[in-house]
Amino acid sequence: MIDRDMQAVGRDDYGNLPTALDDAQLRELARAIRVESVRMIHRARSSHLGSCLSMADIMAVLYGCIMRFRPADPTWADRDRLIVSKGHAAAATYATLAEAGFMPRKRLEEFGRDSSVFAGHVTHGVPGVEVSTGSLGHGLPIATGMALAARRSRAAWRVFAVLSDGELDEGSNWEAFMFAAHHGLDNLTAVIDYNGIQSLDTVEKTLRLEPLRAKLESFGWRVLDVDGHDVRALRQALDRATASTGRPTAVIARTIKGKGVRFMEGKVLWHYRPPDDAEMAAAVDELGAGE
Amino acid sequence: MRSAFIQTLEALADEDSRVCLIVGDLGYSVIERFAEAHPDQFVNAGVAEQNMIGLATGMALSGRIVFTYSIGNFATLRCLEQIRNDVCYHQANVKVVAVGGGLAYGSLGASHHATEDLAILRALPELTVVAPGDPVEARLATRALAEASGPAYLRLGKAGERVVHDDEPSFRIGKAITVRDGGDITLISTGSALPLTVDLAAHLARHGTSARVLSMHTISPLDKQAVIDAAVGTRLIVSLEEHSVVGGLGSAVAEVLAELPEPRARLRRIGLAHVFNRTVGSHEYLRSQHGFNLETVSEITDKLVEELNGVAR
Ligand SMILES: Cc1ncc(C[n+]2csc(CCOP(=O)(O)OP(=O)(O)O)c2C)c(N)n1
Numbered sequence: 391m392i393d394r395d396m397q398a399v400g401r402d403d404y405g406n407l408p409t410a411l412d413d414a415q416l417r418e419l420a421r422a423i424r425v426e427s428v429r430m431i432h433r434a435r436s437s438h439l440g441s442c443l444s445m446a447d448i449m450a451v452l453y454g455c456i457m458r459f460r461p462a463d464p465t466w467a468d469r470d471r472l473i474v475s476k477g478h479a480a481a482a483t484y485a486t487l488a489e490a491g492f493m494p495r496k497r498l499e500e501f502g503r504d505s506s507v508f509a510g511h512v513t514h515g516v517p518g519v520e521v522s523t524g525s526l527g528h529g530l531p532i533a534t535g536m537a538l539a540a541r542r543s544r545a546a547w548r549v550f551a552v553l554s555d556g557e558l559d560e561g562s563n564w565e566a567f568m569f570a571a572h573h574g575l576d577n578l579t580a581v582i583d584y585n586g587i588q589s590l591d592t593v594e595k596t597l598r599l600e601p602l603r604a605k606l607e608s609f610g611w612r613v614l615d616v617d618g619h620d621v622r623a624l625r626q627a628l629d630r631a632t633a634s635t636g637r638p639t640a641v642i643a644r645t646i647k648g649k650g651v652r653f654m655e656g657k658v659l660w661h662y663r664p665p666d667d668a669e670m671a672a673a674v675d676e677l678g679a680g681e
Numbered sequence: 682m683r684s685a686f687i688q689t690l691e692a693l694a695d696e697d698s699r700v701c702l703i704v705g706d707l708g709y710s711v712i713e714r715f716a717e718a719h720p721d722q723f724v725n726a727g728v729a730e731q732n733m734i735g736l737a738t739g740m741a742l743s744g745r746i747v748f749t750y751s752i753g754n755f756a757t758l759r760c761l762e763q764i765r766n767d768v769c770y771h772q773a774n775v776k777v778v779a780v781g782g783g784l785a786y787g788s789l790g791a792s793h794h795a796t797e798d799l800a801i802l803r804a805l806p807e808l809t810v811v812a813p814g815d816p817v818e819a820r821l822a823t824r825a826l827a828e829a830s831g832p833a834y835l836r837l838g839k840a841g842e843r844v845v846h847d848d849e850p851s852f853r854i855g856k857a858i859t860v861r862d863g864g865d866i867t868l869i870s871t872g873s874a875l876p877l878t879v880d881l882a883a884h885l886a887r888h889g890t891s892a893r894v895l896s897m898h899t900i901s902p903l904d905k906q907a908v909i910d911a912a913v914g915t916r917l918i919v920s921l922e923e924h925s926v927v928g929g930l931g932s933a934v935a936e937v938l939a940e941l942p943e944p945r946a947r948l949r950r951i952g953l954a955h956v957f958n959r960t961v962g963s964h965e966y967l968r969s970q971h972g973f974n975l976e977t978v979s980e981i982t983d984k985l986v987e988e989l990n991g992v993a994r
């Protein structure tokens with residue numbers, strides 16, 4: 391359905407989306423990413439469904455109306471770069487890239503199969519993936535290096551990194567926060583999927599992040615705080631982020647782990663459990679199967 | 682191995698309040714009972730492995746016996762310098778525990794394949810490196826490491842490994858276990874290669890070759906005497922490890938053999954190819970991609986045995 395909608399608005403010669411999707415189309419894209427994530431993780435009997443559902447809207451907005459890219463030319467020199475640092479949310483990442491036109495949706499069936507390039511953590515080799523992640527705390531430093539390179543070569547492309555909240559426990563992120571601000575990398579945007587849950591418990595009970603906004607501001611970043619499931623709010627924030635002057639921007643996206651499937655929302659269990667047949671059916675039903 | 686480890690650690694923590702567990706935001710459905718029963722001996726360091734090892738060192742230098750727990754490379758490579766400078770150099774009583782050694786997290790991708798850890802950690806001075814071969818060895822190793830003061834790395838598999846030892850073997854750190862005696866050739870195994878190794882020995886026996894099987898659970902310090910005995914007493918040594926062929930058990934054995942006078946047994950290293958897995962799949966699938974299954978390793982050893990017998994004739 392997404393594919394057809396996108397064709398209806400017409401792609402350019404590169405298969406790129408011509409103009410930003412509107413709010414309804416963004417919501418539809420996010421829904422498709424969620425449904426595909428549920429199906430992939432069910433089929434592969436793998437983990438991290440809650441993490442995927444949490445970031446679906448962020449991914450939809452980035453690919454649906456913020457980033458510049460050419461699906462038929464994934465290494466187009468002027469493309470915006472996205473690093474998915476929470477690499478365990480691989481299903482949602484691959485689903486997004488398929489929906490964005492980097493590969494046929496059918497290829498997502500390779501996820502979890504033997505001899506597949508679709509590893510359970512985001513892996514380069516999958517069309518559209520910039521860098522492999524999976525060990526937390528690696529994405530923002532790499533994104534910062536890319537932003538520095540773009541700055542030094544006076545290139546107009548921009549860099550986005552999607553981080554998770556538990557991931558911010560890693561000191562490497564704070565080293566990058568400090569560096570990016572010091573160098574005034576306003577072509578860098580970090581989106582933090584702030585769902586309040588990590589591997590064993592809540593963020594609050596594991597390592598408190600609050601006051602996160604003040605922390606980031608004190609590191610020299612501009613901070614925008616939004617509802618991470620409101621596509622309009624996300625779009626406005628990311629639009630503002632990319633118009634930044636002199637400072638990198640962090641978008642704190644307030645999310646719910648497992649968002650969209652009520653029995654998964656806010657539960658650590660769905661960081662691990664793949665849905666069984668009945669749970670998959672119920673989840674897809676609740677999300678709405680689309681056409 | 683995971684359950685054997687945590688159950689043993691729970692018992693140790695009951696017996697000795699100095700025994701502590703620090704996890705790096707991992708261990709769901711594994712560590713809960715420990716955490717509830719011993720709240721003062723448990724802490725979750727969060728997703729922050731470098732800090733975790735620093736904390737462990739600080740606690741160890743304050744009289745605790747500290748086990749750190751994470752998976753794959755997060756437990757080791759992510760915090761390697763902390764392990765070297767803080768733990769090893771200070772001889773701090775920290776036991777670094779990793780689950781998912783080798784390719785156990787097959788489909789999760791290269792970030793989760795722990796295939797160089799033995800090589801890297803074996804290079805650190807004063808670090809005892811142990812890779813148990815089955816759940817029985819995992820239990821015995823956990824207890825032995827808690828009782829021996831000083832830095833250690835314990836490399837575990839994941840869950841559901843086959844039990845090889847029907848009877849409890851005598852277990853000493855740094856001393857190989859002779860799982861099966863034999864006079865023609867010697868198979869030396871470490872970690873999760875043990876079930877494959879005993880299967881290989883059974884295959885060889887069916888074809889008239891008597892193979893000694895050593896479980897070299899301790900990679901550092903290596904049981905050199907066991908290697909020397911094998912080199913002198915048998916004509917071929919085959920090392921088996923679910924780890925890169927570069928730098929691990931095979932290399933450790935080669936270092937001993939290379940300095941022995943002739944005549945001595947020749948060596949064949951069997952392990953994982955020195956590459957990243959750019960396609961993934963199940964644990965079984967990935968092992969077979971590396972030729973790390975009975976079919977391929979028995980072909981290799983059959984050929985070597987044939988060559989040996991040819992030379993003898
Ligand atoms: C360096 C490192 N340590 C540990 C892990 C294991 N791990 C995977 S996901 C995760 C935390 C999940 O919580 P969060 O970062 O908040 O991500 P979410 O799924 O909630 O978006 C952990 C500890 C890892 N991938 N990398």
Ligand SMILES: [Mg+2]
Pocket residue numbers: 554555556583584585586587588
């Ligand atoms: Mg989280």
